[in-house]
Amino acid sequence: MTETRGSSDRAMRARYGAPPPSPTGSWNSTLDLLLRHRSVRSYLNDPLPTGSLQSLIAAAQSAATSSNLQTWSVVAVMDNELKSRLAAVAAGQKHIMECPLFLVWLADLSRNEQLADQRGISLEALPYLETFLVASIDAALAAQNAVIAAESLGFSTVYIGALRNNPTEVADILNLPSRSFAVFGLCVGYANPDALPDVKPRLPQKAVLSHNQYDNAVETEIFEGYDQTMAAFSARNETMRTTWKDRVFSRMSKVSQLAGRDRLRDALAQLGFELR
Amino acid sequence: MTETRGSSDRAMRARYGAPPPSPTGSWNSTLDLLLRHRSVRSYLNDPLPTGSLQSLIAAAQSAATSSNLQTWSVVAVMDNELKSRLAAVAAGQKHIMECPLFLVWLADLSRNEQLADQRGISLEALPYLETFLVASIDAALAAQNAVIAAESLGFSTVYIGALRNNPTEVADILNLPSRSFAVFGLCVGYANPDALPDVKPRLPQKAVLSHNQYDNAVETEIFEGYDQTMAAFSARNETMRTTWKDRVFSRMSKVSQLAGRDRLRDALAQLGFELR
Numbered sequence: 244m245t246e247t248r249g250s251s252d253r254a255m256r257a258r259y260g261a262p263p264p265s266p267t268g269s270w271n272s273t274l275d276l277l278l279r280h281r282s283v284r285s286y287l288n289d290p291l292p293t294g295s296l297q298s299l300i301a302a303a304q305s306a307a308t309s310s311n312l313q314t315w316s317v318v319a320v321m322d323n324e325l326k327s328r329l330a331a332v333a334a335g336q337k338h339i340m341e342c343p344l345f346l347v348w349l350a351d352l353s354r355n356e357q358l359a360d361q362r363g364i365s366l367e368a369l370p371y372l373e374t375f376l377v378a379s380i381d382a383a384l385a386a387q388n389a390v391i392a393a394e395s396l397g398f399s400t401v402y403i404g405a406l407r408n409n410p411t412e413v414a415d416i417l418n419l420p421s422r423s424f425a426v427f428g429l430c431v432g433y434a435n436p437d438a439l440p441d442v443k444p445r446l447p448q449k450a451v452l453s454h455n456q457y458d459n460a461v462e463t464e465i466f467e468g469y470d471q472t473m474a475a476f477s478a479r480n481e482t483m484r485t486t487w488k489d490r491v492f493s494r495m496s497k498v499s500q501l502a503g504r505d506r507l508r509d510a511l512a513q514l515g516f517e518l519r
Numbered sequence: 520m521t522e523t524r525g526s527s528d529r530a531m532r533a534r535y536g537a538p539p540p541s542p543t544g545s546w547n548s549t550l551d552l553l554l555r556h557r558s559v560r561s562y563l564n565d566p567l568p569t570g571s572l573q574s575l576i577a578a579a580q581s582a583a584t585s586s587n588l589q590t591w592s593v594v595a596v597m598d599n600e601l602k603s604r605l606a607a608v609a610a611g612q613k614h615i616m617e618c619p620l621f622l623v624w625l626a627d628l629s630r631n632e633q634l635a636d637q638r639g640i641s642l643e644a645l646p647y648l649e650t651f652l653v654a655s656i657d658a659a660l661a662a663q664n665a666v667i668a669a670e671s672l673g674f675s676t677v678y679i680g681a682l683r684n685n686p687t688e689v690a691d692i693l694n695l696p697s698r699s700f701a702v703f704g705l706c707v708g709y710a711n712p713d714a715l716p717d718v719k720p721r722l723p724q725k726a727v728l729s730h731n732q733y734d735n736a737v738e739t740e741i742f743e744g745y746d747q748t749m750a751a752f753s754a755r756n757e758t759m760r761t762t763w764k765d766r767v768f769s770r771m772s773k774v775s776q777l778a779g780r781d782r783l784r785d786a787l788a789q790l791g792f793e794l795r
Contacts, residue, residue, distance in 0.1 A: 251574075258581055267577070268570025273549060273671030277578040277664055294544025298527075300728050301543075302553040304721040305534055306663060307678050310770050311749075311763070313722055318729040325731055354726070355767050357737055362764070366771040372787075372794075373683065373780035374771070379652065380702065383659035387582060388553050391667055395549030402583050407649065418732040426656065445580040446589055450630070452576050453594040455601055456694040461633055473587075487587070488638070491631050494586050495642040495650070504649035508795070511648075518648075518794075519784070 254278040260444030260472035276395055278442075283399035285438035286341040286430065295396065296344065299431070302392035303385035314374070315382035316351040318417050318425075319344060328416045329428065333405035334502065342432035347406065347413070348386045350378035352515075353420040369422065370517035382426045393431050403428035408503040410510040422515040440480045444472045530554040536720030536748035552671055554718075559675035561714035562617040562706065571672065572620065575707070578668035579661035590650070591658035592627040594693050594701075595620060604692045605704065609681035610778065618708035623682065623689070624662045626654035628791075629696040645698065646793035658702045669707050679704035684779040686786040698791040716756045720748045 251270040258278050296319055303317065320326055321344060329347070330339040339345055352369055359366045368374045390400045406413050406428045413425040446469055449460040470486035478484040498505050511518060527546040534554050572595055579593065596602055597620060605623070606615040615621055628645055635642045644650045666676045682689050682704045689701040722745055725736040746762035754760040774781050787794060 255577060258577055267573050268568050269672055270574070271671055273552060274574055274578060274668055276549060277668055278581045280581045280583070282583050292544050296728075297543050297724065298546070298550055300724050301531060301534055302550060304724070304727065305554045305556045307556070307558050307666070308721075309678070309680050310766070311719065312767055312770060313727065316727045316729065316733070316735055318731070318733060320731055322731045354735065354737065355771060358742060358764055359768060359772070361739075362768065364768050364772050366768070367774045368771040368777055368781075371774075371777060371781050371783070373777055373783045376655065376683075376783070377680065379656060380659045383656045384663045387660045387663040388667070390583070391664070392550055392553055395547055396545055402585070404585050404653065407652075416732075417729075420733060423733070443587065445584075448573065448576050448580070451580065451589065451592045451627075452572075453592065453693075455594070455596055455598045456692075457592075457594060457696060457699070459592055459630065461630065463637075466634060488634055490586070491588055492635060492638065492640050492642070494588060495631060495644040496635070496640050498643045498647075501644055501647060501649055505644075505647055505795075507647070507649045507652070519781075 250275060257442040258445060259447060260476065277391065280394060281399070281440055281442055282401040283434040283439065284338045284401055285435035286338055286399070286432035287435055288341060288343065289433050290343045291398065291431070298396070299389045299392050303389040306384040306388040308381045308384070309377045312355065312377070314350065314352055314355060314378040315385055316349040316354070316423065317385070318347040318349065320347060325416060329406065329413065332409045332412050333403050333428070334408065336403060336405065338401060338430050339403060339428065342430035344431040346386070346389065346429040346431060347417060347425050348382040348427055348429065349419065350375060350382050350424045350426050352378060352422040356422055370519045372518045375511070375516050375518055379426050386427070386429055389429065397433070398431050399434035401430045403430065405502065407507060410507070411513050414514055424511060424514050424516060441476065444469070444476055526551060533718040534721060535723060536752065537744070553667065556670060557675070557716055557718055558677040559710040559715065560614045560677055561711035562614055562675070562708035563711055564617060564619065565709050566619045567674065567707070574672070575665045575668050579665040582660040582664040584657045584660070585653045588631065588653070590626065590628050590631060590654040591661055592625040592630070592699065593661070594623040594625065596623060601692060605682065605689065608685045608688050609679050609704070610684065612679060612681065614677060614706050615679060615704065618706035620707040622662070622665065622705040622707060623693060623701050624658040624703055624705065625695065626651060626658050626700045626702050628654055628698040632698055646795045648794045651787070651792050651794055655702050662703070662705055665705065673709070674707050675710035677706045679706065681778065683783060686783070687789050690790055700787060700790050700792060717752065720745070720752055
């Protein structure tokens with residue numbers, strides 16, 4: 244599977260918007276696939292081939308799950324009326340309507356609770372934050388495997404966190420049982436080739452990677468450099484030239500930017516997650 | 520990339536411990552890689568090739584991250600003394616000591632907060648549960664990409680959730696800044712070939728996959744069948760023959776099984792996560 248140095252250089256350059264900081268190790272087609280990920284927000288309305296959903300779910304279920312508890316589920320939404328209602332929750336993101344398959348990933352304690360009820364057993368761990376976190380993380384690991392599987396089959400994807408703008412409304416739309424929660428959605432489909440973004444550069448590795456103890460670099464020049472890289476990216480791919488730091492501050496400095504997600508604790512309580 | 524039907528049949532049979540329920544769609548080597556995942560708890564002490572860490576982190580950073588906020592970090596622990604102290608937090612799991620690379624994945628709001636401080640801006644979103652959840656999920660998406668990259672390079676992995684038994688102790692060991700939290704660890708190394716488990720079967724797809732609205736099958740026979748599959752798996756791979764339901768009930772019915780994680784809320788408050 245080892246391929247030429249040129250392939251890894253190209254992939255690293257696209258992902259970091261700069262020459263790779265040092266020679267990389269072995270390279271293969273899976274690393275190429277992972278590094279060329281792009282979140283796509285414009286889809287053709289072509290359906291996926293028969294059997295695709297089964298393959299994506301098998302990949303998802305192959306991800307690790309804490310103690311094999313499997314406290315997640317997924318709803319495959321193809322119905323246009325339901326997609327339209329979910330898109331309304333997510334601030335009208337049109338790609339939810341365009342894509343042929345919209346997967347809603349659930350933290351789902353309801354299945355194990357129901358099985359315990361049948362046996363007359365009470366699951367004392369259910370109300371704890373830990374159990375909610377495990378279910379949400381396991382849903383994320385599963386979804387990411389589905390993303391990799393989808394991209395390997397030539398499909399594109401984008402996560403939709405905005406379902407959390409109103410989790411109880413999503414539960415109504417999808418008829419979710421108590422103790423389940425839509426962590427995020429995922430559009431799956433064929434990318435519109437006329438609206439394909441570039442690979443988005445990320446922070447240099449030394450900004451996110453520590454060795455042995457926390458030693459992340461926070462030197463000003465690292466972030467100034469990345470700000471320039473991202474300003475160039477946004478000028479090429481979007482309508483405005485914006486730096487990364489300005490994006491972060493715009494997104495995180497005002498509670499209003501949470502678009503309802505500041506009430507997540509209350510919504511989760513309504514859905515049966517006490518988060519003790 | 521499309522391969523023979525035999526390959527997909529074998530992969531599906533191993534993953535579900537039963538013949539695949541219906542013909543699958545296109546198949547390729549990435550799906551094969553994803554489906555043959557196994558969590559490995561016994562490692563050789565051979566080091567990884569030079570450059571491996573850089574490739575794993577590039578794969579991790581290529582995963583989607585909400586609004587490109589990149590609120591996660593990773594600590595690559597190779598020092599034996601530090602691994603030993605982390606293993607002690609995680610109930611003494613010996614594979615943490617055996618593996619040449621132990622990655623600790625952090626939900627990390629400290630970087631963005633520090634950048635905002637430099638600009639004299641306050642990030643109002645920081646204390647919210649939503650922001651913590653985004654950081655934890657993005658750490659999980661990144662880690663799962665690293666797992667896929669590792670397995671593509673011939674390494675094995677296992678997630679270590681037991682770091683959450685004592686998150687403040689982990690923060691001490693790794694010298695973590697305020698507003699960062701070790702979500703889980705990940706052992707990376709070469710599997711001991713004498714202790715390689717089989718692929719662990721998962722629940723049938725109809726138990727976790729709904730169509731359009733929540734309609735997961737909870738028929739008794741599905742879970743009885745899976746209980747038998749898992750009892751056979753545990754008899755082959757472990758010392759005891761145990762059904763899946765008995766495992767779930769044993770794990771979730773008593774708070775004591777949370778091994779300290781019932782105090783996660785308090786620990787997070789100490790680490791700077793108010794979870795408002």
